[in-house]
Amino acid sequence: MATDRKTSTVKRAVGGRRRMRAAQVSPELKDRLDQAHVLRDPRVRALWPRLEARQQEIVFDPGQAVGHRYPLTSGEVAELARMSERQVRYWADRGLIPHWRKGRRRLFEAVGLIAAFSITNASQHELQFYRGVMEEPVEKLAAKVGILTSLLASRLDGVEPNEAKALIAPLGELARR
């Protein structure tokens, strides 16, 4: 992989111990590292096992398909996930496909591709449900979330602890936000 260390964007703070200094990275690197953080979100972790083997391979190595490592453009994600570029932009702008911006361009890391594949794999019915959640007024949404939470609580009876954890972890992450 070609790297240009002369153009390092890390600012080396003055006055620290030799080789160990306070972290101060460029805004672009910070944006990318934020995406790495989202990759560890329980909501994203729940998506990974449901991807097809072929999709998991592409997430590992998009280079085989597009000729370079991450980040990917909207067009590349659209091609890989078999969506239109407009669909990618639609779901990205509504928060369902994690991404970061460089100027006006949306750029996607592994976490974005995992989300895009998950949308591709979703049924039309599921996508309509997601659209409804996005477009519903908050007061109506609160009622639906209440019902959904009750249903989820009832599903916890009799499920294995690991399954229960997988079900609850994304809600915990939401509450923290």
Next chain:
Amino acid sequence: MPRYGRAVTLEELQAGAGTEFLFHYTDAIRADAIIEEQCFVSGPKAARGFGIYATHIAPVGEETIDEVIVNCFRGDATPPEVNHAIAVRRSSGGLRFERTDDPYQWLLPTGRLELVHIEGIYVAAVAFSGGRWDIIDSSD
């Protein structure tokens, strides 16, 4: 300590695992950041002290990813979070990885969220793709 007048090979990394080399498993973004900036950022949490964690588990095959997830992350990770390995020397200059009470984890002690420049200990970056591990960057 052997000095390579050329880029190290995957086989050499595997043969020197635990004795000469250790491996810091991470995701594509963090691997890119480490390669480009030649530094690690230590984590905000400190299960065994603040610092840079590495293991002697060498990147060998597809099973390595599961092995790392189970032994180094207690199952709390998905494969895309650990499909890159930064190979480092166990020690160089003032930097030295120390054994922890966990047989799989070695620690280069630092402060919290500290930026650690790795000239000297950085050896190579390895990525899992197409069913195998390949070196994507190396110090020469």
